[in-house]
Amino acid sequence: xxxxxxxxxxxxxxxxxxxxxxxxxxxxxxxxxxxxxxxxxxxxxxxxxxxxxxxxxxxxxxxxxxxxxxxxxxxxxxxxxxxxxxxxxxxxxxxxxxxxxxxxxxxxxxxxxxxxxxxxxxxxxxxxxxxxxxxxxxxx
Amino acid sequence: xxxxxxxxxxxxxxxxxxxxxxxxxxxxxxxxxxxxxxxxxxxxxxxxxxxxxxxxxxxxxxxxxxxxxxxxxxxxxxxxxxxxxxxxxxxxxxxxxxxxxxxxxxxxxxxxxxxxxxxxxxxxxxxxxxxxxxxxxxxxxxxxxxxxxxxxxxxxxxxxxxxxxxxxxxxxxxxxxxxxxxxxxxxxxxxxxxxxxxxxxxxxxxxxxxxxxxxxxxxxxxxxxxxxxxxxxxxxxxxxxxxxxxxxxxxxxxxxxxxxxxxxxxxxxxxxxxxxxxxxxxxxx
Numbered sequence: 001x002x003x004x005x006x007x008x009x010x011x012x013x014x015x016x017x018x019x020x021x022x023x024x025x026x027x028x029x030x031x032x033x034x035x036x037x038x039x040x041x042x043x044x045x046x047x048x049x050x051x052x053x054x055x056x057x058x059x060x061x062x063x064x065x066x067x068x069x070x071x072x073x074x075x076x077x078x079x080x081x082x083x084x085x086x087x088x089x090x091x092x093x094x095x096x097x098x099x100x101x102x103x104x105x106x107x108x109x110x111x112x113x114x115x116x117x118x119x120x121x122x123x124x125x126x127x128x129x130x131x132x133x134x135x136x137x138x139x140x
Numbered sequence: 141x142x143x144x145x146x147x148x149x150x151x152x153x154x155x156x157x158x159x160x161x162x163x164x165x166x167x168x169x170x171x172x173x174x175x176x177x178x179x180x181x182x183x184x185x186x187x188x189x190x191x192x193x194x195x196x197x198x199x200x201x202x203x204x205x206x207x208x209x210x211x212x213x214x215x216x217x218x219x220x221x222x223x224x225x226x227x228x229x230x231x232x233x234x235x236x237x238x239x240x241x242x243x244x245x246x247x248x249x250x251x252x253x254x255x256x257x258x259x260x261x262x263x264x265x266x267x268x269x270x271x272x273x274x275x276x277x278x279x280x281x282x283x284x285x286x287x288x289x290x291x292x293x294x295x296x297x298x299x300x301x302x303x304x305x306x307x308x309x310x311x312x313x314x315x316x317x318x319x320x321x322x323x324x325x326x327x328x329x330x331x332x333x334x335x336x337x338x339x340x341x342x343x344x345x346x347x348x349x350x351x352x353x354x355x356x357x358x359x360x361x362x363x364x365x366x367x368x369x370x371x372x373x374x375x376x377x378x379x380x381x382x383x384x385x386x387x388x389x390x391x392x393x394x395x396x397x398x399x400x401x402x403x404x405x406x407x408x409x410x411x412x413x414x415x416x417x418x419x420x421x422x423x424x425x
Contacts, residue, residue: 039236041264045184045386063183065386067264069237070183070209070280136235 001122006035006129009100013116014125015076020100021119023110030076031104032095035129041066043092048073048084048105055079057115062105064092073105077115083107142168143348143355145341151178152372154215155204157360158223158289159375160367162207162282167230169348169355170223171341177216179304181205183280185212186385192306201304205381208280208287210265211394214304218295218326219276220340222248222348224288233286237279238264244288247347248275251292254343257330266397272325273396292344293326294335308391308403315412316393316401323396 001008008014013021018036022029037043045065055061055075062073084106088094095103110116120128144157154174161168179201181187187203190212196203201214215221224244226233234240245267252259252269259275262268267275267290277290302317327335349355360368374380391403404411 041236041238047184065182065184065209067238070207070278071237072281132235 001126006033006038007100008033008035008122008126008129010122012100013076013119013121014128015119016128017074017076019074019076021076021116023116026110026113027082028077028079028108028110029104030106030108032099033125034099035132037096037099037103040064040071040095041069043095046088046092046095046105048086048088049081051081051083053081054111055081057112057118076119077108077110078112079108079110081106082109141352141355142166143345143357144168144170144172144360145345145357146170146172146360147337147341148173148175148217150174151176151202151215152204152376153368154221155180155206156368156371156375157364158225158287159207159282159371160364161225162285162287163371164363164367165227165284166225166364167227167285168225169345169352170225171221171344172223173217173220173337174215175217177214177300178202178204180213180215181381181385182210182212182278183207184209184385186387187381187383188306189385189387190306192304195303199300201300202376203381205375205383206278206280206289207282207375208278208289210276210278212305213276214297214301215291216297218297219291219293220337220344221289221291222344223290224348225282225285226288227285228281230286237281237286240288241265241277241279243351244279245275245277245290246351247344248290248292250347251340251343252327255327255331255335257325257327262397264397268396269325269330272323274325274327292340293324294340295328296320296324296326298324305393307393312391312401312403312412316395319395319399319401323399 001010018033020031020033043066047063049061056078059075060072061075085104149172151174154172158170249259257269259267259269265277266273279288298320302313307313393401402413
């Protein structure tokens with residue numbers, strides 16, 4: 001599915017911090033959406049948490065820098081990091097180039113599957129992106 | 141919007157007040173300059189890779205790591221800072237943070253133009269005059285706010301800056317010095333008299349008023365002072381300063397937007413190049 005020029009795959013969950021979440025049983029793979037990477041611009045540096053670190057939904061679980069902007073990565077779900085994509089430390093632009101593939105960030109062991117209810121499905125996220133785009137256009 | 145036109149402040153207050161505002165969730169514009177020099181790392185800079193600590197210690201130049209982006213900068217009293225803290229839910233703040241630089245830097249561009257400097261924005265975040273960088277700027281999500289920080293260069297000490305940065309060999313330092321001189325400019329290059337802080341800050345603030353309406357002048361209150369002191373302790377602690385950051389296989393120093401001094405190791409030996417960010421060689425060194 002697409003919203004404007006942004007790719008929004010159907011089989012994923014999404015949050016309003018522009019993360020995609022692919023759930024597989026008690027585990028999930030997390031990355032930044034196409035819309036998220038487009039807003040961020042060319043990504044110059046990513047600092048990801050290591051395997052074993054535990055987070056609650058909404059906690060800072062990494063840091064990102066693009067052209068003169070620094071921001072936090074916010075955990076979309078509670079859980080423990082099983083694995084992080086080390087390749088992104090060497091080549092963070094993979095998030096820009098292949099957000100849903102080689103640009104994945106974390107594999108997580110979920111601690112509260114009920115939190116999935118707080119996430120958006122593809123269509124909801126597409127509607128949210130459209131709303132954000134309209135708001136950005138109004139700001140000029 | 142609150143306005144803190146502080147004039148001269150201590151070196152650490154010139155960083156800690158805006159961080160404190162952001163961590164307290166308070167919006168405001170700060171205009172100030174530091175009473176003494178210091179080195180300021182970007183959030184993701186690697187101290188060991190970037191800074192010659194021995195040189196800094198010898199000259200008693202303190203080091204601070206800010207929470208905003210960009211690279212290492214040398215800051216002193218010949219630079220006027222403007223720092224804008226906005227809550228993340230401020231309706232004027234775009235999702236694409238870099239898009240706000242155009243608006244944020246406009247007052248500084250007006251100041252330069254007032255003194256006859258043909259300043260213009262160089263995307264995403266530089267101000268340039270005649271193709272040379274004349275302002276250092278950064279931005280970051282800090283607490284529940286976003287902080288945009290920039291400066292107006294009255295003058296710049298290229299020699300100290302080139303000595304502060306760690307380089308692999310002396311020739312690299314010489315080229316760094318030359319590359320900065322060739323790609324940077326300051327007010328001092330354009331006017332033959334001393335520009336006063338009051339004149340400069342008054343124009344800067346008037347221009348910010350055009351964007352934000354009447355500003356409410358105030359001085360730092362106890363809450364802000366206490367938070368700043370706390371931030372000073374935290375952000376100059378060895379643990380915070382020594383945090384590992386981005387590392388490059390070859391030494392690489394960004395001079396200005398789109399201009400990088402870079403050492404490249406190849407089969408024929410080490411080559412030192414001044415490159416555009418697209419990899420095009422600007423000139424042979």
